[in-house]
Amino acid sequence: MAIMEIHNLSKRFGGLAAVNDVSFEVKEGEILSVIGPNGAGKSTLFKLISSFLPASAGKVLFQGEDITSQKPHIVARKGVVRTFQETTIFREMTVTDNVVVAHHLHSHTSLLGFFFGTRTARQDEKEFRERAGDILDFLGLGAVKNEVAKNLPHGHLRALGVAMGMAANPKILLLDEPFAGMNAQETDEALGMVRGIRERGVTVLLVEHDMSAVMKISDRIVVLNFGKMIAEGDPEAIRSNEDVIEAYLGREDEEIGI
Amino acid sequence: MNRKQKILLLIVALAFYLVLLPYLCRDRNYLLGVITTASVLSVISAGVWLIFYIGRINIGQGAFALIGGYTGAIAISKLGLSFWFGLVMAGIVSMLVGIIIGLPLLRLKGVYFSMITLSLTETARLTAQSLVPITNGPNGILNLPLPGELSFFGITLIPDFAKVNKHIAMFYLSAFLLIASYAVLYRIINSRVGWLFRSLQQNEDLASSFGVDVPRLRVIAFAICTFYAGIGGAFFVAMQQSIYPATFSVQDSTYFLLYCFLGGLGYVFGPLIGTFVLYIGFEMLQGLNEYQPLIYALLMIGMMLWLPNGMLSLRLPFLAGKKSPLGGAK
Ligand SMILES: Nc1ncnc2c1ncn2[C@@H]1O[C@H](COP(=O)(O)OP(=O)(O)OP(=O)(O)O)[C@@H](O)[C@H]1O
Numbered sequence A: 001m002a003i004m005e006i007h008n009l010s011k012r013f014g015g016l017a018a019v020n021d022v023s024f025e026v027k028e029g030e031i032l033s034v035i036g037p038n039g040a041g042k043s044t045l046f047k048l049i050s051s052f053l054p055a056s057a058g059k060v061l062f063q064g065e066d067i068t069s070q071k072p073h074i075v076a077r078k079g080v081v082r083t084f085q086e087t088t089i090f091r092e093m094t095v096t097d098n099v100v101v102a103h104h105l106h107s108h109t110s111l112l113g114f115f116f117g118t119r120t121a122r123q124d125e126k127e128f129r130e131r132a133g134d135i136l137d138f139l140g141l142g143a144v145k146n147e148v149a150k151n152l153p154h155g156h157l158r159a160l161g162v163a164m165g166m167a168a169n170p171k172i173l174l175l176d177e178p179f180a181g182m183n184a185q186e187t188d189e190a191l192g193m194v195r196g197i198r199e200r201g202v203t204v205l206l207v208e209h210d211m212s213a214v215m216k217i218s219d220r221i222v223v224l225n226f227g228k229m230i231a232e233g234d235p236e237a238i239r240s241n242e243d244v245i246e247a248y249l250g251r252e253d254e255e256i257g258i
Numbered sequence B: 001m002n003r004k005q006k007i008l009l010l011i012v013a014l015a016f017y018l019v020l021l022p023y024l025c026r027d028r029n030y031l032l033g034v035i036t037t038a039s040v041l042s043v044i045s046a047g048v049w050l051i052f053y054i055g056r057i058n059i060g061q062g063a064f065a066l067i068g069g070y071t072g073a074i075a076i077s078k079l080g081l082s083f084w085f086g087l088v089m090a091g092i093v094s095m096l097v098g099i100i101i102g103l104p105l106l107r108l109k110g111v112y113f114s115m116i117t118l119s120l121t122e123t124a125r126l127t128a129q130s131l132v133p134i135t136n137g138p139n140g141i142l143n144l145p146l147p148g149e150l151s152f153f154g155i156t157l158i159p160d161f162a163k164v165n166k167h168i169a170m171f172y173l174s175a176f177l178l179i180a181s182y183a184v185l186y187r188i189i190n191s192r193v194g195w196l197f198r199s200l201q202q203n204e205d206l207a208s209s210f211g212v213d214v215p216r217l218r219v220i221a222f223a224i225c226t227f228y229a230g231i232g233g234a235f236f237v238a239m240q241q242s243i244y245p246a247t248f249s250v251q252d253s254t255y256f257l258l259y260c261f262l263g264g265l266g267y268v269f270g271p272l273i274g275t276f277v278l279y280i281g282f283e284m285l286q287g288l289n290e291y292q293p294l295i296y297a298l299l300m301i302g303m304m305l306w307l308p309n310g311m312l313s314l315r316l317p318f319l320a321g322k323k324s325p326l327g328g329a330k
């Protein structure tokens, strides 16, 4: 069953069509990767889906509902949660506090309730802390949970970004290059992490340049080039697709690895 | 500092402020007036500080203090309402204007937000000058009566200021406003609301990615900020018993920033310390008055270079053990 449908989605920046008439479906519970050369429009596509950018044309349906022009925090509340390509975390907070703050959508208390420290507010805070502990253990960050985030090594920072996405209780999690800057071993661990997320019932949309990782983990792959969708299929089909090979070969400086 | 030490420090500070200071100043009305003014200015600075805390620089606090001041003055002199009613009204009117202006304005970031707020103070002054039928224009509203009695079902809560030592009465009213506003601020910053504000300060996009209604939170912060300005402005006007379009100027708006800087942007009590040190310091050094803007400017530059986290970041022995200023609750 399709949890999300993307219909003729386009985004123009001035004369540049960063995303150009892209349509595909996301099935519930799958890991769907979006690949393509630098500047192909992958991050822009994610920002459109999560409503961080307004679309120039087309629409995004999530569980049948049009979420295209809604505010990003509303879309997040419905369960479409993105992480950021740049390592984006609250640098000055501890690892645990980062994830506790990100539990916003779980609160049963109003701001006034938190201000007065009502019983539900204290319950919420306690629950957020417990859940944050669970998520951190699950993502292998248990050992560094009291560190100030800015002191973490790169691999941990990326995982923390994912942890914050998980805290928002997503139905679809959009991960923008979660393995960037990781070595082979870290990537392997992170792959396990993404599979674990899916096992928790979360549908995963993944943008990633690491082709071997993409091939290992994806159920299906969507390929973008210059904003256009040039292929869609399972890893086998994508590996042998002429258009895809050409798109990557067309760029000499590109590491293909297909 | 552990909890016990904190409470002890608070008790000592309150005893000094509420008992010793007024006792020492009992025959020095001028000095008591300076302390009263510093108290109320620190309420207004607290609002500016909160806006710093969500990552914006508000150079328009003078405008909202002026709005509060005029609201209070008009409520008392033209509408014949009591000072107490006028005080609350001043806070609310200033806050409502803050919300209406804030809704579009707070979308701007960085220098754009600051530039517009900077022009607000001047706009408020010109408006006050030209709305002659309501504000008396450049002549201002003079000879405001002192706050009258506040009673509740025949029980006098606060006596008529004209019948007691008005300097002492004004001082205690300002002290009450200061303590109430900083208690609220402290509670905000140390509750989850404070965590949300810190998340805005550090990255608004990240906050909205996990469902935080960023625009709403920004407006709430601005509403609190402008409420403080309104209350502070109305009190200041009641103390002076008069108001002019220039009662709060662009210069005042920038001084509020400096008070926050000096005390420390990462500390709830930063604006309080900053206001007291700078304002009282200058009143003590009367002769330097004409150089005040110059000295303030040099201080501002010096602070940014050598003490970017403010005076409270100095490792004084009794403050030892503080965490990094933005990291957590103080
Ligand atoms: N805010 C913007 N304003 C103007 N142009 C933009 C903007 N954001 C992206 N672009 C352009 O749109 C195109 C697609 O960018 P996008 O970031 O989506 O690519 P990408 O596929 O994520 O690339 P990478 O693999 O390098 O992350 C690029 O040419 C980029 O320069």
Ligand SMILES: [Mg+2]
Pocket: A042, A043, A044, A085
């Ligand atoms: Mg990208």
